[in-house]
Amino acid sequence: MYYLEINHLRKSFGDLEVLSDISLTLEQGKVLAIIGPSGSGKSTLLRCATYLERMDGGDLTYLGEKAVNMDEKGNSVYAKPAKLKEIQQNFGLVFQNFNLFPHFSVIKNIMHPLIKVQKKSKEEAKEIARKLLEKMGLSEKENSYPYQLSGGQQQRVSIARALALNPKVLFFDEPTSALDPELTGEILKVIRELASEHMTMVIVTHEMNFAKNVADYVIFMDKGVIVEEGSPDQIFTSDNPRTKEFLGKFD
Amino acid sequence: MNFETMISQMTGGMTETIGIFAWTLVFSLPFGLLIAFGRMSKYKWLSTIVKLYISIMRGTPLMLQLLVVFFGPYYLFRISMGGSWRFISIIIGFTLNYGAYFAEIFRSGIESMPIGQYEAAKLLGYSRIQTFFMIIFPQVIKRILPAMANEIITLVKDTSLAFSIAYMEMFTIAKQIAAANTTFVPFVIAAVFYYVFNLLVAGVIGLMEKKLNYYH
């Protein structure tokens, strides 16, 4: 059983088709990196997979549960809201801009969804939050507010917040793009740690070295289609001219 | 008539003025929020109606609206209203009018919220109602407080418009005392009262702003 399965995903904004016929699968404990130039549709793919954008065509399955079905014409048919909500518990998303709740303290950012959404007790939520903050090296910041933290620290809180809900699949949407270069390292380190713990992850990233070292599988997208996919070795030594041209910009 | 007598006569009116102020806030704030939702509705017909409503409420004098509410039941339905209607119609009139102003403030505050806050809440599994009242609205309050303060201070002064349907609030009584005693002293008292009232209101809002200053 795949943890994540997408078949024939199509998505248009008005007349502009931004994703055409995207299919991918992800097994438990694997890390998938999606790379490609800006506007290639990789973020939209992530947003479709996390319900933030509505798919036009194709299906979407988490752990064998169909969130989105396909009709005979290939158009997407969404499951009932209750079902979608149930399936949603399987995944989390770390945003490029963190999107922490500024009016909550660091620890409340993590505890609040546990209490209000997962109906955990305050004590239990606090325990979970503290454990994660410790893991992120932010124990001393639990009573700080997001504005008092550096970008890297904020992103680590947002990763802790997502992890607290115990997702089966964790998505990262360019998690280091909003950070100063000297701060990207601390985030990549956290993700690397998660990978070593066999967290199932999908990472949209511009950090090519990181993708090469951490990912089990790499998808290269351009202009809304998957140009090439395979192991990091395959992709980073590819003969495909488009892949080579793209990767060449990073050398 | 000596000064003490004037003050004591005006005290009853001050209670009425504070009553109009307080009841208007109690009803117009939630009503304004409701109107703001209507204004932002994805149903075109609803947002158009609400837009028209806001434009009428903001584009016509409050005094006229008070007259319409107070006399409306008779002229529209031939129903004569009893004693407490004078006060009730004032609260309705003020609520309808201030609700429209508050709605626009709420709307600008809500629309200024970054979409990322909604998306993060959605991904974390908050329901739409939870998202609004736990994540969005508390931040909106901080953003709109300065604009709210302006409107609320205006409301303090606007309570005097209740004179148009002869409600015995402080300013109406001040006018009557002034007429009976051929003096302007009641107006000076009224001015001081409004000023002190507004100082208090500004003070309370200042405290709220300070309290919300714990984050940026």
Next chain:
Amino acid sequence: MCVAVVGAMIPMGVLAEERTTFRVGFDAEYPPYGYMDENGEYVGFDLDLAQAVCDLQGWELVKVPINWDSKDMELNSGSIDCIWSGFTINGREDDYTWSVPYVDNSQVVVVSKASGIETLEDLSGKRVGVQAASAALQVLQDEEQQKDLADTFATLQEFGDYNSAFVELQAGSIDAIAMDVGVANYQLTNRDNGDDFMVLEESLNSEQYGIGFRLGDTELCDQVNAALEQLVEDGTVAELAEKYDLSDMVCLDEQFGEATTAEAAE
């Protein structure tokens, strides 16, 4: 609040069957006919007389201060039963069901003694103030009354209340104020600087005050008229007229004069 709304919606018409209350609409800024006294009570010649009528008829008097500009809406919508507030009949004869006239009033002109204005003719080229929606304004706008005179004024300025008007008069931004004689007397007696002003001997018109009821409400009007007649006979009216310094003007005994004389002759 909902309970209060429902409570407020009982139609007034129901009460009319067996009258228990008598709701008098009045301008609370119109001494000596209706105003607020030292104790915060509404008093005045009109209100005291209305109280006497209610005592006779066994009604409860409800004094409803109204905004003068909305008096017709107040009356028609039933929130008051009559307008009793130094209310001039002349020019409004057909608009209300009128009681017998109870005060002979005139519209006069108040000027500053120092101004040198002594006759209505002297007002030519002067700035004259008058209260908005007042009987005096009506007289000055009526072609059959004093419109010709008003046309000789430099301006005819409307104002809201007498305090402001007198301040303007004192400051010289207006030269004269047209108003009811009763009001003029009250103002000149009660103002600190009342001696600086005088009433021109020549008046603009003479007119009468009455109680205005809803057009066609003759039943109530008759009841009040009957009570007034009784109050003339027992001397209450004369007493009140004296109390408010209006003895020269109250004309009720003339209205019922024949009846009283006839009774006396028996």
